[in-house]
Amino acid sequence: MKKLFVLSDTHRRTDQIKNLLxxxxxxxxxxxxxxxxxxxxxxxxxLGDKLIRVRGNGDFGCRDIPEDxxxxxxxxxxxxxxxxxxxxxxxxVNLGIEAMSKDCAAAxxxxxxxxxxxxxxxxxxxxxxxxxxxxxxxxSYCYLILYGGKILPKIVEVDYR
Numbered sequence: 670m671k672k673l674f675v676l677s678d679t680h681r682r683t684d685q686i687k688n689l690l691x692x693x694x695x696x697x698x699x700x701x702x703x704x705x706x707x708x709x710x711x712x713x714x715x716l717g718d719k720l721i722r723v724r725g726n727g728d729f730g731c732r733d734i735p736e737d738x739x740x741x742x743x744x745x746x747x748x749x750x751x752x753x754x755x756x757x758x759x760x761x762v763n764l765g766i767e768a769m770s771k772d773c774a775a776a777x778x779x780x781x782x783x784x785x786x787x788x789x790x791x792x793x794x795x796x797x798x799x800x801x802x803x804x805x806x807x808x809s810y811c812y813l814i815l816y817g818g819k820i821l822p823k824i825v826e827v828d829y830r
């Protein structure tokens with residue numbers, strides 16, 4: 670069993686990241702899906718090798734962070750991306766096709782600031798939402814468990830007051 674803490678679109682809200690350090694440190698992986706992936710720098714030593722980041726459209730000057738990655742763990746392949754290159758604000762078809770082409774069981778993406786768990790042609794599509802602001806007014810992240818080949822996502826809303 671692996672526990673993944675998935676977040677995206679922090680946009681300099683490091684206060685929210687600090688508030689969530691305990692579940693991050695207790696996770697096997699912490700995945701930042703872009704747009705201010707550099708917000709994780711102050712916590713990089715604490716999180717070590719469990720920190721995985723991809724670059725979003727707002728990550729200027731972060732050329733050392735890849736735009737897309739594939740993570741394989743617990744026998745499950747996950748496609749990690751911010752999503753802007755796949756036009757996720759209008760459709761998930763492009764993202765689903767890309768994940769399938771990489772033989773991934775799930776695609777983790779951000780960019781829309783809206784938490785969502787859905788499926789496209791057998792590929793689980795997971796957006797953790799945003800820790801900086803959302804059209805729905807809800808801040809969120811995803812706590813994801815991989816167990817026995819199963820992908821079990823839980824969107825967690827954050828009280829930001």
